[in-house]
Amino acid sequence: MTKKDKDLIETHKIRYRLRSTFFYNKLNEYHTYEFPQIITELIPVSNNYDWTGYDKWGVSEEAFQAIKESKLSPIKVFSHPRLLREHPILTGYYRNVSVLSQKAVSYLVNIHPLRFENDNEIDMGEGNALVLSRLFNEHVSLIIENVLGNISEEDINGLLFASTGAQIDGSWRNAIGEESERIVRKMLIKKAIEMSVLTAFNKKSGEVEQLGEAISDHIERIKEYKGFTLNNKKSVLFSSEPDISLIDTDGSTIAAIEIKGGADPAGALERYGAAKKSFENSLNDNEDVETVLVASCLTPEVESRLGKDNEIKTYFNLTSLLVHKEEKERFLNYIFKKLLDL
Incomplete structure (x- = not known):
């Protein structure tokens, strides 16, 4: 096997491993698993929603009758303007059931749905609720009209996950670096918890959160954290340039860690240069700082x-950390035992 072949294999390894974790994290971030449960909880009160004007909201007569015959609740399939105003987060549900991307919604009706999908307290207003409901209902009506036989709950959930998957795939191309950082940060949190040395999380909001029993909950909410403190009065900070800093008891920097997870060998030199620039800034502040690069696709050059x-x-080598347990342990021991003296 040539060196070029080995580089190509490494590229694919890092890309697909990070892609897998990226998809899982995004499904949670987009509330995809929550949506069916939210809708199920709303169905008992669905009679409180008047569907007399369904045709004004973009629902075709054929589609509406098909859902009535299927025994599905209308709110499982169709967007009601009042429901959308009461639960803006469901914008993401109805958008995906109608198989529309965020970009498509923005293009078609000049409303970017992201602000509603991420904030359940915002009032989208009567106009936005009506426009979005019409758009979603027109598209899902077309789908229903083309179904041979009755549409089922499984069909609706299938549309939800298929559409969400397509959206995640579209955003993946620009997110490999971000996912690499997330993976390494999770490694550090898990190791600190396993060693019983993590005392609290420092949140981006400025709050301090004590370590709870639901370990997985902390790890899934990693985006909320600016870092964590240790029982030897040192701390780990998440930021950018460097991506991770190890802080001593007096506030000085023990180590600066840069994570470069690009999967393209052609960009290896550029990523190396970006890491050097970050390290130069750290060394200018403190020449004794340990500089640690975690990178994939390390070309011979x-x-x-x-x-x-x-x-x-x-x-x-980031790929080795993900593939080989002994290399992962070598990295974590270097961080916690040598640099943090735990």
Whole structure:
């Protein structure tokens, strides 16, 4: 196998491993698993919603009758303007059931749905609720009209997940670096919890959150955290340039960690240069800082430069951390035992 073939295999390994975790995280972030439960809880009160004007909301007569015959509640399929105003977060549900991307909604009706999908307290207003309901209902009506036989709850959930998956796939191309950072940060949190050295989380909101029993809940909410504190009075901070900082008891920086998870070998030198720039800033503040690079797709040229680079003191192959347990343990031991002295 040639070096080029090995580089290509490594590229695919890092891309698909990160893609898997990215998809899972996004399904949670987009509330995809929550939606069916929210709708189920609303169905007992669905009679409180008047569907007399369904045709004004973009629902075709054929589609409406088909749903009545299927025994499905209308709110399982169709967007009611009042319901949308009461529960703006369901914008994401009805958008995906109608198989429309956020970009498509923005293009078709000049309303970007993201602000409603992320904030359940916002009032979208009468006009927006009506326009969005019409759009979603027109599209889902067309789907129902083309179904051979009755449409089922499984069909609706299938549309929800298929459409969400397409949206996630579209955003994946620009998110590999972000997902790489998330993976490494989760590694550090899990290890600190396993070692019983994590005392609290520092939230981006400025609040301090104590470690609870639901470990998985903390890990899934990693985007809320700015870092965490340790029982030896040191801390780990998440930021950008560097991506992770290890902080000593007096506030000085022990180590700066840069994570470069790009999957394109052609961009390896560019990622190396970006890491160096970040490390230069850290070293200007404190020349004793340990600089740690965690990167994928380390080409022969980049590895050659790393071997001669006095500013990057240690580097790890991100792909190896994800694939080989012993390499992951070597990295974590280096961070917690050598650098944090735990």
